[in-house]
Amino acid sequence: MPNPKLDEVRSWLVKARQDLDASTWLLESPQGLFGAVGFHCQQAAEKYLKAYLTWQEQEFEKTHSLVALVGMCLQFSADFNGLRTAATTLTPFAVITRYPGDLPEISAQEAMEALELARQIRDFILAHLPVEAHSS
Secondary structure, eight states: OOOHHHHHHHHHHHHHHHHHHHHHHHHTOTTOOHHHHHHHHHHHHHHHHHHHHHHTTOOOOSOOOHHHHHHHHTTTOGGGGGGHHHHHHHGGGGTTTTSOSSSOOOOHHHHHHHHHHHHHHHHHHHHTSOHHHHOO
16 A cells, blocks of 8 residues: 655665665765765765654654754654764765865865765664555
8 A cells, every 4th residue: 555655765765775875875986076975975865864754643844953843753752862063073064075265175084074964974874664555
């Protein structure tokens, strides 16, 4: 029997996984595309959090603020406090890596840390969703 909520959660998870896969691929690129790694890590984390909020049937506005999304998730579990540091670190990558300006490019080390933080958020979210949401 179709389950629209489960289908929507799965759609968020697929997109998040694609961003995480892109981050991994870009990090290994010989071109040193570290800004793109940071951007896709932020995007993956955002989509994982939105998948969780979708599962909880919590509406959310369009935002790239992982801090705001984690704040919304806190109403369902205090465990989300553990993601505040990752959210704070990754949120700026939604913008600073897309546009030229005064901010320096991120380093290889920062890109590796961003990927680790995005994976931390992924693992946390998957542990807080039912298995059928991410086992397809």
